[in-house]
Amino acid sequence: MMELENLRDQVTAVLCQISKDQLIEVCNLLKCQTEREGSFGDMSRRELMKVIEQKLDEVEKSYKPEDAVQYVKELLSALSGMGAKGDSGEWRDFSRASEAWDKCKELRGEIRALEEKLKMADAAPAQAQSPAPAKISEVTIRREFRISGQIGEGGQRDRLSHTNLLHQIENGLRKGHSESEVVEAVIRAISPGLKLRDMLEIKTDLTLTQLKTILKGHYREDDTSDLYQKLISISQDPKESPQDFLFRAIELKDRLLYISKGKEEEHYGADLVKKKFLRGTSCQPTDHPSSSQRKPQTSSSSTEVQALVSELKAEVAEVKQMVLASLNNNKPQSTRRPTDSVGPRRKRGCKTCQLNGEGDNCTHCFKCGQSGHISRGCRAPRLLQGNDRGPLPRDQQ
Known part of the structure; x- marks a missing residue:
């Protein structure tokens, strides 16, 4: 320098x-x-x-x-x-x-520019071959799949139902969990001590399809043929409300459509199932109180469940009114002899005020006609002896 x-x-x-x-x-x-x-x-x-x-x-x-x-x-x-x-x-x-x-x-x-291009070309394949960090982080942060509730014996109200269990399994598959993770979660959800859990834990290479078949047998679920027969012959129980009957019919229809999707089950079309559902919910038994007044519903494909609910609610109100009216009409008549009329209402005031038309404003004693006391404390003898208003009607006979 x-x-x-x-x-x-x-x-x-x-x-x-x-x-x-x-x-x-x-x-x-x-x-x-x-x-x-x-x-x-x-x-x-x-x-x-x-x-x-x-x-x-x-x-x-x-x-x-x-x-x-x-x-x-x-x-x-x-x-x-x-x-x-x-x-x-x-x-x-x-x-x-x-x-x-x-x-x-x-x-x-120019030489420097070429050297930089060569470095960038050498670094590009290395970046393409390197694994994407996003996929690795996605796998590490995903939560473990679990079943909410416990699987017990069939019919227990505090345990998972077959429909709820299938719903959770489908949700797990939609969220990206593998079939092996779902199978393991279902086995963990079975109550300890059940023979079903011991049997499933021993089985190796258990698939999700096999697990669904075993669970169907454990819950004693009906196949598509039995569900179809129940749907076409469904009827309202005597002590069942119209809303409960409708919800039971909807649940039966949805179960039939869901199970029909399986490859091992007999298939029933959605249109056929919907027609049978509308027919079963629109028809009333002949001994129903309002069967003669109710109009039959149409089985068009555009009929909605909300229309059925509204009509059933109106029918319930009508039945309640009929029951209340019948109860009022059937009340037992009183056996007590009615009291005959004993004459006109007694006039107020003393005799003088009554004659003058001032009985309501009279301040005299009603017995003696004097001022200063009332008839209850009057010591004067009555001027008129005997019955003041005459004999009773029964004494005149």
């Missing part, structure tokens, strides 16, 4: 000694660039020297130290041999050397 600084000082000293025209020629040969508009002829000597110094600063930054030293040496040699009237041979040699340095600089830039 010291050598380069000394050479720069020598170049500056030589530039101070040459003329303005020679400075302009040096700027053109060095291919100097300036932000000022116009040619180098419009610039002063100081400005021309500043432009040359900026060019040398660029050479010092872009070239290697030894190359920059060689460049400044050749420039100093050319400037020293420059005559007062024109160019010397050494200056022409420097011009050719400067062009060679510029070409060398361009070639080095």
Whole structure:
């Protein structure tokens, strides 16, 4: 660096000694660039020297130290041999050397660009072959599949039903769990001590299809033929509400459609099952209180369950009204002899006020007609003896 600084000082000293025209020629040969508009002829000597110094600063930054030293040496040699009237041979040699340095600089830039492209090409296959981290993290953070509840004997209300168990199995498969994980979760959900769990834990290579068949036998579930017969012959129990009857029919229909999807079961079409369901829920027994008033429903495919529920609710209200009316009509008649009318209501007031029409405003004693007391505490004898209102009707017979 010291050598380069000394050479720069020598170049500056030589530039101070040459003329303005020679400075302009040096700027053109060095291919100097300036932000000022116009040619180098419009610039002063100081400005021309500043432009040359900026060019040398660029050479010092872009070239290697030894190359920059060689460049400044050749420039100093050319400037020293420059005559007062024109160019010397050494200056022409420097011009050719400067062009060679510029070409060398361009070639080095192209070499660097090619090296970077080669590095990127080598790194691309390595990235393609590397495993994706997203898949690894997805496998590690996935939760273990579990069955909510316990599997007990068939018919226990506090244990899982067959329908609920199948629903949880389907949810596990939709969430991406394998069949082996689902089978293991079902076995863990069986109550300890049951022969079913001991038998399944001993079995090897148990598939999900085999497990479903075993569970169907454990719950004593009906096949599609039995469910179809129940659906076409379904009827409302005497103590069963219309809503419970409808929900039982819907549950039977859905079970039949779900089990019919299995390959080992007899298949029943959805349209056929829906027609039988509508027929079973729309027909009423002949001894039903409102069977004569109820209109038969249509079995169109657009009939909705909500319409059935609304109609059944209206029918329940109608039956309640009929029952209440029949209870009111069948009440036992009273055996007590009705009391005959004994005459008109007794008038208020004393005799005098009654005759004057002021009985309601009378303040006298109703017996004696005196003021100051009431008839309950009156000690005067009654003026009229016997029955004041006459004999009772039964005494007149």
